[in-house]
Amino acid sequence: MAHLFQVDRVKLLCSCGVLKPITAIYLCRHCLKLRCGNCVSHEVDTLFCPNCLENLPSTEARLKRNRCGSCFDCPSCSHTLVTRATSVQTTAPDDPSKTSSRKVYYLTCTRCRWTSRDVGLKDQTVASGGWGEQDNEHYRFLQFLMEHYRALAQAEKLEREKKRSSHRKSTYLSLSDKYSLPSLLGRKSLTPLSPYSPKGDASQISEMIPLEASSEVEGLPDDIFTEEVILSSVTNMEQRMASPEFQPETVTELYPLRKHILPKRSLRCRHCEHNLSKPEYNPSSIKFKIQLGAFYHVPEVRLVKSIVLKAGVENGVQISLCNPTPHDITLALLPFVPEAYLQAQQKEECSEGGLVTQGGLVRVVDIPRETSDLKLTGDVALPQGQVILAARDDTAEYDDHDAASAYKDDPQVVAWRRANKVGMNLLVTPHSDTTRVKIGLVLRYDYTNTVATATEARIVTLNVPIMIDVGPVSE
Numbered sequence: 001m002a003h004l005f006q007v008d009r010v011k012l013l014c015s016c017g018v019l020k021p022i023t024a025i026y027l028c029r030h031c032l033k034l035r036c037g038n039c040v041s042h043e044v045d046t047l048f049c050p051n052c053l054e055n056l057p058s059t060e061a062r063l064k065r066n067r068c069g070s071c072f073d074c075p076s077c078s079h080t081l082v083t084r085a086t087s088v089q090t091t092a093p094d095d096p097s098k099t100s101s102r103k104v105y106y107l108t109c110t111r112c113r114w115t116s117r118d119v120g121l122k123d124q125t126v127a128s129g130g131w132g133e134q135d136n137e138h139y140r141f142l143q144f145l146m147e148h149y150r151a152l153a154q155a156e157k158l159e160r161e162k163k164r165s166s167h168r169k170s171t172y173l174s175l176s177d178k179y180s181l182p183s184l185l186g187r188k189s190l191t192p193l194s195p196y197s198p199k200g201d202a203s204q205i206s207e208m209i210p211l212e213a214s215s216e217v218e219g220l221p222d223d224i225f226t227e228e229v230i231l232s233s234v235t236n237m238e239q240r241m242a243s244p245e246f247q248p249e250t251v252t253e254l255y256p257l258r259k260h261i262l263p264k265r266s267l268r269c270r271h272c273e274h275n276l277s278k279p280e281y282n283p284s285s286i287k288f289k290i291q292l293g294a295f296y297h298v299p300e301v302r303l304v305k306s307i308v309l310k311a312g313v314e315n316g317v318q319i320s321l322c323n324p325t326p327h328d329i330t331l332a333l334l335p336f337v338p339e340a341y342l343q344a345q346q347k348e349e350c351s352e353g354g355l356v357t358q359g360g361l362v363r364v365v366d367i368p369r370e371t372s373d374l375k376l377t378g379d380v381a382l383p384q385g386q387v388i389l390a391a392r393d394d395t396a397e398y399d400d401h402d403a404a405s406a407y408k409d410d411p412q413v414v415a416w417r418r419a420n421k422v423g424m425n426l427l428v429t430p431h432s433d434t435t436r437v438k439i440g441l442v443l444r445y446d447y448t449n450t451v452a453t454a455t456e457a458r459i460v461t462l463n464v465p466i467m468i469d470v471g472p473v474s475e
């Protein structure tokens with residue numbers, strides 16, 4: 001590891017036990033806990049094309065297989081393709097001596113210079129929408145499979161609903177449609193197909209003949225070991241996998257790829273169901289209605305200078321702390337003991353376990369539990385005492401007034417002070433059996449909670465465990 005970015009150096013320990021950089025972590029202002037992408041629920045707000053910014057309802061996106069109808073990616077380098085116009089001379093069919101010019105359009109990549117003419121695709125007479133889909137020989141079979149599974153899913157659902165309605169009369173409309181069938185439409189047309197229904201003829205479901213695996217596969221072409229391979233004419237793995245249904249082997253088979261549609265997601269705390277992040281609806285807006293990124297609420301810790309540590313001795317390491325909030329912050333650095341932290345976390349999980357979105361509309365998907373390596377490979381001597389971090393002030397950089405004198409700083413604790421930033425010296429001793437030093441500390445600070453209600457304390461003390469990759473050890 002020659003070089004690490006700041007975000008990879010300093011990581012915060014989320015309440016779920018995963019280490020994440022400050023840019024990938026959120027602070028729930030209602031639970032006052034750190035949350036990350038691993039421990040929140042993700043909801044799709046809008047679907048849009050990242051190139052033309054067209055907004056699509058989810059049913060339309062499904063029909064278009066989550067691809068934009070008018071934008072294309074380069075099949076060679078995956079950059080966005082642009083439409084080029086050119087004019088061609090054509091002769092009139094009835095009189096060969098007359099020529100007229102006509103405007104035609106083709107696709108080209110401004111990055112790798114691939115054009116749709118390279119692969120012999122005919123120029124289009126309209127600027128957009130003229131490019132058809134490639135014919136897939138397996139299309140009918142795949143369509144048939146989809147139909148089959150839809151019928152199966154529908155039959156299963158009917159069965160479930162019948163069971164439920166025999167218990168109690170219910171008007172509840174099931175929201176889950178496993179294979180994307182609008183539930184009302186399917187109910188009418190697919191009922192007779194169900195083998196589980198008393199009158200069902202089971203035609204569609206019984207038609208399926210399971211495929212059989214065979215040990216015989218087609219042999220390699222005869223010239224595979226004799227023909228010289230021209231690397232520039234065969235596709236690489238990325239190009240091939242970009243269109244999994246065709247998997248072109250040679251560059252002449254590359255075809256423009258329809259652009260993937262992207263979702264705008266909002267994130268919700270699984271414990272209190274409050275939003276942690278909610279983007280604005282409009283795809284062209286990059287703003288958020290709610291954005292509780294830790295970046296705005298937790299002091300940012302950075303390693304000031306990257307050094308090579310000496311083994312067996314105390315090394316001076318400087319960190320900086322930056323206050324992102326418009327309130328003064330009082331903070332202290334405390335030692336971090338991973339074992340004690342993990343125990344406390346387990347205890348909390350037991351008491352909090354039943355809280356997770358009971359009966360809410362939020363669907364909780366269980367993500368396989370991820371855990372981070374919390375092994376510390378260095379001891380750290382932390383400065384004792386408290387430090388006040390000045391509030392963020394956007395005009396401070398234009399101000400010549402020296403703010404440092406306003407705070408009675410202990411020079412043992414504070415190395416330097418500039419606007420809302422403070423530098424602190426740590427003494428790091430690497431463990432004897434390590435080549436790279438990771439230290440841990442807990443940032444204890446007073447957080448001014450602006451959403452607190454009258455019943456809650458406005459200023460709360462938060463403990464944020466942080467791990468810092470200080471650097472390599474020299475012999």
Ligand SMILES: [Zn+2]
Binds near residue numbers: 029030032270273274
């Ligand atoms: Zn919460």
Ligand SMILES: [Zn+2]
Binds near residue numbers: 015018036040
């Ligand atoms: Zn988490």
Ligand SMILES: [Zn+2]
Binds near residue numbers: 049050051070071259
């Ligand atoms: Zn588009």
Ligand SMILES: [Zn+2]
Binds near residue numbers: 075109111112113114
């Ligand atoms: Zn390209």
